[in-house]
Amino acid sequence: SSNDGGGSGGSSGAADGKPYTIGLSNGFVGSEWRTQMVKGVEAAFAEYKKEGVVDELVVESADTDVNGQIQQIRNLINRDVDAIIVNPNSETALDAVFREATQQGVKVFAIDQAVTSKDVTNVVIDQAEWARISADWLAKQVGKGGNIAVVNGVAGHPANEMRWNAAKDVFAKAGVKVLTVADGNWDQATGQQVMTNLLATYPDLDGVWSQDGMAEGVFRAVQAAGRVNQIKISGEARVGFMRLWNEARADDFESIGVVNPPGGAVSALHVAVNVLEGKKFAPGKINGNTATIPIPYTVDETNFDRYWGEAGGEGNAYSLDGSLTRDEAAEYFQ
Amino acid sequence: MNTPARLREIRLPGVQLSGAATVAMLVAAVVVNSALQPNFWNSYALTSNFATFVPLVAIAVGQTVVVLSGGLDLSLGAQVTLASVVAVQIVDGQLDRFPLAAAAALGVGLACGALNGLVVALLRLQPIVATFATSFVFSGLALVVLPTPGGSVPLEVTTAYRDAVLGVPIALLAILVLALLWWVLRRHRLLRHIYAVGGDADAAYASLVPVTRTRVWAYVLGGLFAALSALAILANTGSGDPFVGNELTLASVAAVVIGGTALAGGRGGAGGSILGAIVLALVTNIVFFADVPTTYRQLVNGAVIILALALAGIPALQKRRPTA
Amino acid sequence: MSTLLEMTGVRKRYGGVQALDGASLTAVRGEVHALLGPNGSGKSTLDKSLAGTVVPDSGEIRIDGAKARIGGPRDAHALGVAAVYQQLSIVGDLTVTQNVVLGLEPARLWGFLDHRAARDRAVAALERFSAAFSGRLPLDRPAGSLGPGEQQIVEVSKALARKPRILVLDEATASLHKEQVEVLFDVVRELRAAGVLVVFTSHRLDEVFALCDRATVLRNGRTVGTVDLAATSEDELVRLMVGDTPHRTPRPAGAPAVATADAPADAIAGRTAASAAATLEVRGLTTDQLRDVGFTVRAGEVLGLGGLQGQGQSELLLALFGAARVTAGEALLDGRPLPLTSPARAARAGIALVPGDRGRQGMFAHRPIQENLSLASMHRRARVRLALGAAAERRAARSMVERLQIKIGSLADPVSTLSGGNQQKVVIGKWLLDRPRVVLLDDPTKGVDVAAKEEIYAIVRGLADDGAVVILNSSDNRELTELSDRVLVLFEGAIAEELSAEAITETRLVSSALRLAPGESL
Amino acid sequence: MSAPTVEAPRRVLAWRPGPVALAGAVAVVLVIVGEIVSPGFAEYGQLVNLMRVAAFLGVIAIGQTIVIIAGGGGVDLSVGKVATFAAIIGSRVMDGDDGDIVPAVALALLVAAAIGLVNGLGITLLRIPPFVMTLGMIGVVQGLILAYTGGQASGRAAPALTSLVNGRVILDLPGLLFLWLLLGLLAVWLLRRTTFGWNLFAVGSNRIAAKLTGVRVDRTLILAYVLSATFAGLAGILLLGYTESVFLDLADQYMLPSVAAVVIGGTLLAGGIGGYAGTAVGAVVLTVLQSLLTTLDIGGAGRTVVNGVVLLVLLSLYGRQRRLRS
Numbered sequence A: 001s002s003n004d005g006g007g008s009g010g011s012s013g014a015a016d017g018k019p020y021t022i023g024l025s026n027g028f029v030g031s032e033w034r035t036q037m038v039k040g041v042e043a044a045f046a047e048y049k050k051e052g053v054v055d056e057l058v059v060e061s062a063d064t065d066v067n068g069q070i071q072q073i074r075n076l077i078n079r080d081v082d083a084i085i086v087n088p089n090s091e092t093a094l095d096a097v098f099r100e101a102t103q104q105g106v107k108v109f110a111i112d113q114a115v116t117s118k119d120v121t122n123v124v125i126d127q128a129e130w131a132r133i134s135a136d137w138l139a140k141q142v143g144k145g146g147n148i149a150v151v152n153g154v155a156g157h158p159a160n161e162m163r164w165n166a167a168k169d170v171f172a173k174a175g176v177k178v179l180t181v182a183d184g185n186w187d188q189a190t191g192q193q194v195m196t197n198l199l200a201t202y203p204d205l206d207g208v209w210s211q212d213g214m215a216e217g218v219f220r221a222v223q224a225a226g227r228v229n230q231i232k233i234s235g236e237a238r239v240g241f242m243r244l245w246n247e248a249r250a251d252d253f254e255s256i257g258v259v260n261p262p263g264g265a266v267s268a269l270h271v272a273v274n275v276l277e278g279k280k281f282a283p284g285k286i287n288g289n290t291a292t293i294p295i296p297y298t299v300d301e302t303n304f305d306r307y308w309g310e311a312g313g314e315g316n317a318y319s320l321d322g323s324l325t326r327d328e329a330a331e332y333f334q
Numbered sequence B: 001m002n003t004p005a006r007l008r009e010i011r012l013p014g015v016q017l018s019g020a021a022t023v024a025m026l027v028a029a030v031v032v033n034s035a036l037q038p039n040f041w042n043s044y045a046l047t048s049n050f051a052t053f054v055p056l057v058a059i060a061v062g063q064t065v066v067v068l069s070g071g072l073d074l075s076l077g078a079q080v081t082l083a084s085v086v087a088v089q090i091v092d093g094q095l096d097r098f099p100l101a102a103a104a105a106l107g108v109g110l111a112c113g114a115l116n117g118l119v120v121a122l123l124r125l126q127p128i129v130a131t132f133a134t135s136f137v138f139s140g141l142a143l144v145v146l147p148t149p150g151g152s153v154p155l156e157v158t159t160a161y162r163d164a165v166l167g168v169p170i171a172l173l174a175i176l177v178l179a180l181l182w183w184v185l186r187r188h189r190l191l192r193h194i195y196a197v198g199g200d201a202d203a204a205y206a207s208l209v210p211v212t213r214t215r216v217w218a219y220v221l222g223g224l225f226a227a228l229s230a231l232a233i234l235a236n237t238g239s240g241d242p243f244v245g246n247e248l249t250l251a252s253v254a255a256v257v258i259g260g261t262a263l264a265g266g267r268g269g270a271g272g273s274i275l276g277a278i279v280l281a282l283v284t285n286i287v288f289f290a291d292v293p294t295t296y297r298q299l300v301n302g303a304v305i306i307l308a309l310a311l312a313g314i315p316a317l318q319k320r321r322p323t324a
Numbered sequence C: 001m002s003t004l005l006e007m008t009g010v011r012k013r014y015g016g017v018q019a020l021d022g023a024s025l026t027a028v029r030g031e032v033h034a035l036l037g038p039n040g041s042g043k044s045t046l047d048k049s050l051a052g053t054v055v056p057d058s059g060e061i062r063i064d065g066a067k068a069r070i071g072g073p074r075d076a077h078a079l080g081v082a083a084v085y086q087q088l089s090i091v092g093d094l095t096v097t098q099n100v101v102l103g104l105e106p107a108r109l110w111g112f113l114d115h116r117a118a119r120d121r122a123v124a125a126l127e128r129f130s131a132a133f134s135g136r137l138p139l140d141r142p143a144g145s146l147g148p149g150e151q152q153i154v155e156v157s158k159a160l161a162r163k164p165r166i167l168v169l170d171e172a173t174a175s176l177h178k179e180q181v182e183v184l185f186d187v188v189r190e191l192r193a194a195g196v197l198v199v200f201t202s203h204r205l206d207e208v209f210a211l212c213d214r215a216t217v218l219r220n221g222r223t224v225g226t227v228d229l230a231a232t233s234e235d236e237l238v239r240l241m242v243g244d245t246p247h248r249t250p251r252p253a254g255a256p257a258v259a260t261a262d263a264p265a266d267a268i269a270g271r272t273a274a275s276a277a278a279t280l281e282v283r284g285l286t287t288d289q290l291r292d293v294g295f296t297v298r299a300g301e302v303l304g305l306g307g308l309q310g311q312g313q314s315e316l317l318l319a320l321f322g323a324a325r326v327t328a329g330e331a332l333l334d335g336r337p338l339p340l341t342s343p344a345r346a347a348r349a350g351i352a353l354v355p356g357d358r359g360r361q362g363m364f365a366h367r368p369i370q371e372n373l374s375l376a377s378m379h380r381r382a383r384v385r386l387a388l389g390a391a392a393e394r395r396a397a398r399s400m401v402e403r404l405q406i407k408i409g410s411l412a413d414p415v416s417t418l419s420g421g422n423q424q425k426v427v428i429g430k431w432l433l434d435r436p437r438v439v440l441l442d443d444p445t446k447g448v449d450v451a452a453k454e455e456i457y458a459i460v461r462g463l464a465d466d467g468a469v470v471i472l473n474s475s476d477n478r479e480l481t482e483l484s485d486r487v488l489v490l491f492e493g494a495i496a497e498e499l500s501a502e503a504i505t506e507t508r509l510v511s512s513a514l515r516l517a518p519g520e521s522l
Numbered sequence D: 001m002s003a004p005t006v007e008a009p010r011r012v013l014a015w016r017p018g019p020v021a022l023a024g025a026v027a028v029v030l031v032i033v034g035e036i037v038s039p040g041f042a043e044y045g046q047l048v049n050l051m052r053v054a055a056f057l058g059v060i061a062i063g064q065t066i067v068i069i070a071g072g073g074g075v076d077l078s079v080g081k082v083a084t085f086a087a088i089i090g091s092r093v094m095d096g097d098d099g100d101i102v103p104a105v106a107l108a109l110l111v112a113a114a115i116g117l118v119n120g121l122g123i124t125l126l127r128i129p130p131f132v133m134t135l136g137m138i139g140v141v142q143g144l145i146l147a148y149t150g151g152q153a154s155g156r157a158a159p160a161l162t163s164l165v166n167g168r169v170i171l172d173l174p175g176l177l178f179l180w181l182l183l184g185l186l187a188v189w190l191l192r193r194t195t196f197g198w199n200l201f202a203v204g205s206n207r208i209a210a211k212l213t214g215v216r217v218d219r220t221l222i223l224a225y226v227l228s229a230t231f232a233g234l235a236g237i238l239l240l241g242y243t244e245s246v247f248l249d250l251a252d253q254y255m256l257p258s259v260a261a262v263v264i265g266g267t268l269l270a271g272g273i274g275g276y277a278g279t280a281v282g283a284v285v286l287t288v289l290q291s292l293l294t295t296l297d298i299g300g301a302g303r304t305v306v307n308g309v310v311l312l313v314l315l316s317l318y319g320r321q322r323r324l325r326s
């Protein structure tokens, strides 16, 4: 790795730059999903370390805004990391600091949501696809002419917009009527309060579609209104929701949970190591600068018992997970 | 002298740090940071650090003006956001449109400041909650202007922001310009009136100070500095984001207090706030380079900030009023 | 002589209080016109209506015959009116210079300040009073760091610097030394000679007679008359102020205004003998502003503190109350040491302080009269020191309202709606409910009208009669002579002289304060 | 001579709607508007729901009212985080077991109170302005949460807690509402009928005078911050009963709304004037507004702007400052 007097590579001894120092920048800790993400990277990193591929994982993880995340990334650059894995607080506003990183010879990988910068390799699931799967399911459940409400995340947030635009299309095509769209801020308690309000003012609901992190709250609100049997709820692959789902299954409740994997960060780590080792992406595996990783799986009625059996012992906040194996990651490269 | 000094001091709920204490904190932060970060003094680290400081420094100067007038502006961050998205929509990646975009940003700051001034000075709403309310208006408008992140700042601007002339980072020059602006304002009648109104509005009113107009101006100046902060953010980020400035608000208040300005108004100055903002940013760096485990980083960060604020309680460091 | 100012039918209502009820005032160019009346009669409100900080509900103000529209202080300034407010309008954090030029700062192009011109203007305004600052004008000191008298002078200078045609002085002498008062009077006389109208409000009638040409008297917000002072006796003036309703006269009928003070008050001599037990003993008390102060006071005795203002009298009272940092010395109450560390402890030990600055130190302006009266003693009536009984508190407060004849509407009204004298009674009353053994009074009648003053004197005597130790600081020598059994004269933080019984005369007090040998003349 | 001391009956003409009445009227108007734009909004069940949601804000705002009345720039920005922390502790200790409710709640409230104590000590002894002291405390508590949970909150509400909060008691009203009523009465009593309350108003109205009246100023202030944190902790526990499971940012969003509820209720941020009844109505007003905005389908941006504008209108009804000129 290059070093123009302050940039990267200071800690790498060997000729090919090994062992690598990796930085992880996470700008939001108020979510168990992010904790799981960090822990996953730490575990995978330990494997590489044993093999002498990497030496140090520098984690920057705190509640901060875009400006704070820029500072995080600059600190990582000043710490001479070889690559940075970043869960970005903004789709665009980190562009300039990513360019700085590239100029300092640091490779950057964005996870969870894609960024626009060409200096960055996005290693992400297709958020639109993720939304489409559950939207399809709900559309089928309520049928043409069905009335639904939507509990979204934060208006204007890129992941939110990407997901909602995809789902909106699905509902339009299927002839499902979206009566209202509310914001639940990806927050359980808010989601519950919002849904309670919607239930009172929209008595004709047939279904509700919500983004992840709120299905548990939505369910509790519907349950409190005594309408679990009338209203179809698109769920999520998290233990808290699945516990409720499991209990309600006795009363023929059905739902769906599409995995949004915190382990995407692990996939990105594998990709990063390959890139640092000088490998080039295989043709077709990368679209522009985005390497799309598959959505691991979807929990539904057919496979519920299996996944509940595997994950039921975890805490409520646990997200069902999945990541590329090292071999699968290697397939992305020539 | 009928009142002993001890009693007189209780009148002032917002204690202030002396200039000496703020400078001491800055020196300590720089020393510790450079000890922990081996490349602290090289050019990339230096320019990137200063580039990081500017947005908070600018908004802290704006907050200082408002606080000095006896108010508080919880909408400054939202103003930064709104000004930045308006500017980015106008500039659209073209350098020749940058002056227009910058002017528009300043216009937005001015308009937001005027609205706050109207609400606080004319309608006499309590500043903390009134500006909390206007912050919703501004962030909502930001979403209208730029519904999802996007737009780009001309490369020349982002590059220049990271450049240095004769080894002096442009971002450092930007901070010096902010300090100079403050120095000029300080010599103007308006700032004198702002101090008077913040110190004792009734007395100022009875002494012919146009209190309402002065208060409006304080918020307008706050908005103008928020707009400058927005420009720095655009140069720093290279793109627009409808949430970008919101969280600067509370940090700006912390910077003001660390810098020795009393939240009660009427005492202090932006010089301290500039240093205070830099101290705040350096603390984050220190906690990072000291390898504090991630889990404890926010705890240590918070504790260090409280400790810095607590320096205000050490009498030796306090600006004591001479007793008559 | 042409009429310069004509105020007619001025009305102002604050909530339930009719502060002005059709007041009027007519004054001419080149006169000093006194505006008099008991506490709460509306003097300050009328002054403020003229100066623009109060906008009357109705009424007319004419200046030079033209109808004046005064919507704020700036309008008043444009018409040539400047005011010294009873509640000073000093910004404590600004320097003296900045205060003097405040609002009218000399500026260069585009409003940038001209520091040199500001300084010149401040020096010109303050120079006359330089003796008060021992010759060195504190131009660059924060005004808030000055003593009350010095602040008062800055306030006066600020008004003078505005070069008014009409100058309003509302209790402008309340915090001034005698010499400073003289300087101010000289200035006022010069202004009069130059054709300026000065509206002068004071509760010190000797000042009024010494300075003013005519007087307008207010009662209950209404003008009861305007008199030519040269043709009016003090008694006549007092009768005009207090009205014809039966009331206690300020002093025994027929007694000369000053002379009685030189005779020992027989009542005092009579009751000091009642209790011989030494109750409060102070030894070597030292603080920032006190040097080695020691004395003993017995129960039933009134100990006066004399001397020029600002020689440590207030500090001594605050120190005994645990509110000043004591560096050496002790105080014993009945032989047991007093905690001099916190007012709360002092209060629990049976000490009460009626502080000198009512608004800032004694009163909770926006809280109900009820709470103001209850606060110092409520813990005695509370269950488990926590739960208050509404009825018991009301009973206690009402008993005090009746005992001190406090004029109130409802106990639930904010104490700020009362007139100055009644506010003062509330501040005293809260301590009476606590049955204190030691009562520290710091200028308890400052700004209080003659009638209320007499009532407060009766309270002080009553306290001593009931066996309390009373220590009284007063800026009014007449008050000291009337009330004290002994007087300690303080000078620069130390006891300069002790006067007792027949030695307590106004002349002795003055000469002692100035450290003249007994018998030496002024 | 006793005539002047007789209390005059308050004039009818002098009556102005107080902050409580005004805020209450606003709440009613909002509900009516809600019913017009989306029928069903004013149904009994929905009103009960609104009150239930308002209760959390209402309980957090008890402490906020107390510190704001204490004056001197008093405000507690850490209430949201403290509530979150209390819920996290409570959930981990009780972990779905009724038997552990008492120790869980006790521990959570103890920790909350301890945080309040630190706030109070920082504000009185170190003389850090409340705004920044409690702001810095947010970071500290967030750190404590991460240290305590390792970033994964665990445990569950005990069924008894859930049924206390959500279960219907009388008239189909959830237990939470009765609890709120009880706590509200306690707060009103504390402020209006105890020595602590009167000391608090005295300290908020004039700190120097309070000290010179023998009030233990520091002790009163410290107690105010301890109470604030404790009520926040209690609100966190109640919220836990509502959501049953806990998250790392469960109650964070209550920070500034708790201040807004206090101000809309007519308490002066300058201190020394106010009360809890107004705050409680303020909490209802804010909740009704939020829920009205939720049911209006006007998009996120529009919703945010309308929220701000309506808040401004509410504030201008009450919570205005004194004029300089009288």
Ligand SMILES: Nc1ncnc2c1ncn2[C@@H]1O[C@H](COP(=O)(O)OP(=O)(O)OP(=O)(O)O)[C@@H](O)[C@H]1O
Binding pocket: C014, C015, C017, C018, C019, C020, C037, C038, C039, C040, C041, C042, C043, C044, C045, C046, C086, C416, C417, C418, C419, C420, C421, C447, C449, D326
């Ligand atoms: N801001 C106010 N709010 C309510 N009542 C007020 C206010 N200002 C004055 N008052 C009331 O108006 C009346 C007149 O007050 P004002 O201050 O004019 O009296 P004053 O003659 O100057 O008395 P003093 O000799 O005590 O200074 C009093 O009853 C007073 O309590």
Ligand SMILES: Nc1ncnc2c1ncn2[C@@H]1O[C@H](COP(=O)(O)OP(=O)(O)OP(=O)(O)O)[C@@H](O)[C@H]1O
Binding pocket: B005, B006, B007, B009, B010, C342, C343, C344, D123, D124, D125, D127, D207, D211, D215, D216, D217, D218, D219, D220
């Ligand atoms: N030397 C001082 N200078 C300025 N302010 C002070 C000083 N000492 C105390 N204060 C402030 O004065 C107020 C009262 O403080 P103090 O400690 O004297 O109260 P207290 O009555 O002794 O209370 P407690 O008995 O509970 O300690 C507090 O706000 C405190 O911060």
Ligand SMILES: O[C@@H]1[C@H](O)[C@H](O)CO[C@H]1O
Binding pocket: A031, A033, A034, A112, A159, A186, A212, A213, A260
């Ligand atoms: O996409 C993820 C998940 O939605 C999680 O709930 C929080 O972090 C977001 O970035």
Ligand SMILES: [Mg+2]
Binding pocket: C043, C044, C045, C086, C170
């Ligand atoms: Mg007066």
Ligand SMILES: [Mg+2]
Binding pocket: C342, D218
């Ligand atoms: Mg103490």
